[in-house]
Amino acid sequence: MSEQSLPRDAHPEYADTLPEYAERVLDVAERIPPGRVMTYGDVAEWLEEGGPRQVGRVMALYGSPVPWWRVVRADGVLLPGHELEALNRYRAEGTPLKEASRAAEGHLPRLDMRRARWDGDDRAEGHT
Structure with a gap:
């Protein structure tokens, strides 16, 4: 996977306080198409x-202005404390989900990582 940079003013709410690595992580989060996800490890790669862990830390500290629900755990479990908000966004975007079994805690679905995962290639999504 290769980096493609967005303008440095892409996150004006943080002005000059945003560390360069954090800005780069947020830029990747903004590139993920609706209905698709990348894991924290995918973003780092x-x-x-x-x-x-570094990507997760950036998302926890600075991720609120970007589509944070598209940067996820590799196991597809919804972000603790934000499950319902994320689930509403996934359903609105048509993100592939695996329905929870009746035995699953909270009966919340997981992301269907095989179908939802995005590799960072805009061309695969029909973009140029």
Whole structure:
């Protein structure tokens, strides 16, 4: 995966306070098409820097102005504390889900990672 940068003013709400790595993570989150997701590890791999924990930390601290629900855990479990908001967004965007079994805690679905995962290639989505 290779990096494609957005303008440095893409996140004006943070002005000069946003660390460069955080800005790059948020830029990737903004590129993920509706109905698709990337894992924390996918984002780090795409940037060729950091790892899942670093990406997760950036999303926790700075992710609210971007489509945070599109950067997810690799197991497809919805973000604790934000499950219902994320689920509403996934359903609105048509993100593939796996319905929860009756035994699943909270009966919440998981993301269908096989179908929802995006590899960062705009061409695969019909973009140029």
